[in-house]
Amino acid sequence: MNLKGKVALITGASRGIGRAIAHAYVDAGAAVVITARGAPALYAVREELLQKSGHVLAVVADVSRSSEIARLVEATLAEFGQIDVLVNNAGILGPSPRPPLIEFDEHTFNEVLRVNVTGPFLMTKAVLPHMLERGSGSIINVTSGAGYGYAYWGAYGVSKGALDALSRTWAGELEGSGVRVNLVNPGRTQTQMQREAYPDEDISDYPLPEEITPVFVWLASDDAKDVNGEYFEAQEFVIPAS
Ligand SMILES: NC(=O)c1ccc[n+]([C@@H]2O[C@H](COP(=O)([O-])OP(=O)(O)OC[C@H]3O[C@@H](n4cnc5c(N)ncnc54)[C@H](OP(=O)(O)O)[C@@H]3O)[C@@H](O)[C@H]2O)c1
Secondary structure, three states: OOOOOOEEEEEOOOOHHHHHHHHHHHHOOOEEEEEEOOHHHHHHHHHHHHOOOOOEEEEEOOOOOHHHHHHHHHHHHHHHOOOOEEEEOOOOOOOOOOOOHHHOOHHHHHHHHHHHHHHHHHHHHHHHHHHHHHOOEEEEEEOOHHHHOOOOOHHHHHHHHHHHHHHHHHHHHHOOOOEEEEEEEOOOOOOHHHHHHOOOOOOOOOOOHHHHOHHHHHHHOHHHOOOOOOEEEHHHOOOOOO
């Protein structure tokens, strides 16, 4: 799976799954733009990636705020001139330990939905004019099995259910445009968010983020150019025979 010549924008890439996707994309030959709110961790990942490739840009931004998104997309186009892939990976869990829904206050509920749903909506809106003009693009939204709506998954579960609907809506409306929108559920993976979700559990048996990246590379590649509106389980993914 070759990503040479492609430019990928990955949100929430300062640690965990986003960081692993950025490494996998650089390893496959893509230029990458990474973003997160916290500068020190983001710049540390930029340094790691620069050891492998010169085609790396790090932009500190909150992907739930349109003014920061506009700055991020402008910086990406100024640096690389194109955006082929958008991975809407940034997300927040909300309070840990996970409270019942009745204990959520309005601000916290809205904040989780703003980052996990409004963020991917605004990011997609921001890159779409460019992708539609070029007639191609791969947008990958990182969801969760919690999106079904289980007890004690609170605003996070609600947000991922909404993200699934958002993604299928985009996919339907973009069918035939060359721009595709797909969902990936990483499954339980060893990250900070997983530790926040299960503060009392030993998660050291779960896959590392680096182990679940093949589906993200495949969806970014031209091998998946006709795949739109699909839902993938990262830990069960097998590259389809071409
Ligand atoms: N880990 C799992 O087992 C698992 C399972 C299912 C789904 N997922 C999904 O996978 C994705 C990545 O999760 P993870 O486990 O890697 O989480 P993580 O370790 O907590 O990393 C989250 C990343 O998102 C960034 N971020 C959070 N809010 C942001 C915002 N408003 N703007 C920009 N960046 C933001 C964080 O950096 P800053 O805080 O510095 O902004 C960080 O880089 C999430 O969408 C999550 O819901 C994870």
